[in-house]
Amino acid sequence: MPGKMATAVAEAVVARGLTLVPVGLTGATVEDESIDVSGVAVRLVRPDEREATLSAIAADDPATMVVDYTHPSAVNANVAAYAAANLSFVVGTTGGDEAAMRATVADGAASTAYALIAPNMGKQIVALQAALEAAAATFPGAFAGYTLSVTESHQSHKADTSGTAKANVAAFSALGAPLPVDAIVKVRVPADQVGEMGVPEAALSGHAFHTYRLVSGDGSVRFELQHNVCGRSVYAEGTVDACVFLAQRRAGGDAVRVYNMIDVLRAGEMS
């Protein structure tokens, strides 16, 4: 905190009537000591105080869920610290090493934490992602011979290529239309976002516009799929659903300890 997603999730937690633990991890250069979230004073904790703070939170209530919306360069060290403190965690941050995150709570790992990791928490986008995965499993190669192109536009400070786009490209690849991740076109210049992608000016600081195009070999057939989101609320609501879902799995001692948002959707636990 006070990152945009972390703050939006904290606000959604309060709005749902859940308890917001008034502590937020922050970047090393942030000078404020606390921020106000819907009337709750949230203490900001720098990376050098992270381990001690997480241990104290776990000692106070081991059922606390941690939410990570940080930066690709920060998320893996954060996750290692959550796991070491045995605090269960929901990761929305994209661009990290997901395999390494999963390993912190995999069978045989020392941690007793549960984890949910997903590149997109928006219910309808998760449903689209699940539908593409199901199509790929049911009709592998159905789009063989088609050429895929993908364009994604996000606020100019986004560090990485869209994690959602990467996940959907994997499904399109199984459908027969592969695309290397580095061929995904990233639009980060505000003038292009407005002019080429149709992003409203008011959403330049927070938007996610994705377009997937599939064209047949002879150019006679063309598909286009878009999901265009302005703002953050759809992800914040999904993240709170994820926390509730994960808390229930943890409380029930479920044998599976790593989940994604498709698991939450399948369970019928997205509001």
Ligand SMILES: NC(=O)C1=CN([C@@H]2O[C@H](COP(=O)(O)OP(=O)(O)OC[C@H]3O[C@@H](n4cnc5c(N)ncnc54)[C@H](OP(=O)(O)O)[C@@H]3O)[C@@H](O)[C@H]2O)C=CC1
């Ligand atoms: N899964 C999903 O549905 C969604 C995922 N995302 C992803 O979430 C991430 C965050 O996005 P967003 O909120 O827009 O980005 P912001 O840049 O607004 O926020 C990121 C925050 O993380 C802070 N930070 C950096 N390093 C650390 C650290 N070591 N410990 C704690 N905090 C740290 C930054 O602080 P500082 O500025 O001081 O560096 C900043 O406050 C991105 O990876 C984005 O792709 C976003 C939306 C939805």
Ligand SMILES: O=C(O)C1=N[C@H](C(=O)O)C[C@H](O)C1
């Ligand atoms: O940075 C964002 O804003 C978003 N990031 C996620 C991604 O990388 O796919 C999800 C959504 O696109 C918003």
